[in-house]
Amino acid sequence: MSFDLVAPHYRWLETIAFGNALQRARTCWIDTIARPKRTLILGEGDGRFLCELVRAYPKIDVDCIDASQAMLQLARARLRRMHPESFSRVHFIREDILQWSPQRSYDLLVTHFILDCFSGRELQAIIAKLASAAEPGAVWLIADFTIPRKRFARAHARLWLRMMYAFFRAAAGIAAKELVDPAPYLDGHGFIRDSENLSRARMLRSDVYVQLRRNHDALSANFVSAGRRKSWYTLAQSWDCPPRSFTEETPA
Numbered sequence: 307m308s309f310d311l312v313a314p315h316y317r318w319l320e321t322i323a324f325g326n327a328l329q330r331a332r333t334c335w336i337d338t339i340a341r342p343k344r345t346l347i348l349g350e351g352d353g354r355f356l357c358e359l360v361r362a363y364p365k366i367d368v369d370c371i372d373a374s375q376a377m378l379q380l381a382r383a384r385l386r387r388m389h390p391e392s393f394s395r396v397h398f399i400r401e402d403i404l405q406w407s408p409q410r411s412y413d414l415l416v417t418h419f420i421l422d423c424f425s426g427r428e429l430q431a432i433i434a435k436l437a438s439a440a441e442p443g444a445v446w447l448i449a450d451f452t453i454p455r456k457r458f459a460r461a462h463a464r465l466w467l468r469m470m471y472a473f474f475r476a477a478a479g480i481a482a483k484e485l486v487d488p489a490p491y492l493d494g495h496g497f498i499r500d501s502e503n504l505s506r507a508r509m510l511r512s513d514v515y516v517q518l519r520r521n522h523d524a525l526s527a528n529f530v531s532a533g534r535r536k537s538w539y540t541l542a543q544s545w546d547c548p549p550r551s552f553t554e555e556t557p558a
């Protein structure tokens with residue numbers, strides 16, 4: 307599997323297919339989490355989420371793991387251009403998550419639009435690996451596709467997913483053929499969904515998982531609410547991520 311060929315085209319393809327919906331899903335919860343100290347971003351891609359994260363939390367340390375050299379180069383260049391002040395705190399690591407194991411612990415884990423690249427067995431192993439690097443009470447942000455329950459929305463999502471899997475299997479060589487729900491694996495490692503947001507006819511979801519501490523106090527301890535925090539119960543009814551302005555990019 308390699309996203310090297312896809313990397314230069316990733317953003318415009320995304321924009322044609324989904325407009326700004328994926329970036330809204332990626333950044334949906336950034337401003338609501340407690341200030342992270344050390345973050346692991348798995349499969350960052352071209353750096354758009356990374357730049358928003360360091361814009362919100364300029365002092366954090368970030369490890370960015372990605373198997374694609376081309377994606378890492380894009381992310382590095384974007385960060386240097388947009389947030390040179392944070393550049394020294396971000397480590398770009400070219401590794402395959404199926405071979406690599408974290409050496410440090412993190413209070414924020416991020417896996418946006420990458421878990422859908424893996425089969426159930428791979429997903430189980432990856433989640434176990436990342437969970438073992440989570441500090442007690444860690445937050446895990448996941449934006450990804452999902453299959454809604456209602457008939458029309460379900461058919462619509464399935465059609466999109468069929469096209470996307472065909473494309474990424476051919477262009478990037480991903481092994482997965484269908485979407486696997488990571489929730490049971492996360493649950494098995496003590497991560498419970500604290501908040502969720504559904505968008506784009508409910509085929510995109512943006513979730514905040516929190517690892518329960520032994521005394522089960524994570525929910526109250528790990529979030530700053532600042533008026534935007536909602537329980538997962540209320541968010542289950544919501545439709546779209548709140549509007550968010552992104553940093554203007556200066557031309558490369």
Ligand SMILES: C[S@@+](CC[C@H](N)C(=O)[O-])C[C@H]1O[C@@H](n2cnc3c(N)ncnc32)[C@H](O)[C@@H]1O
Pocket residue numbers: 307308309332348349350351352355371372373374377401402403404417418419420423
């Ligand atoms: C579909 S792209 C998603 C990129 C970005 N996170 C986003 O939100 O669009 C998947 C990313 O995960 C990386 N990736 C795929 N398989 C990987 C693996 N086994 N280990 C590390 N990174 C991987 C790819 O290189 C690519 O950058």
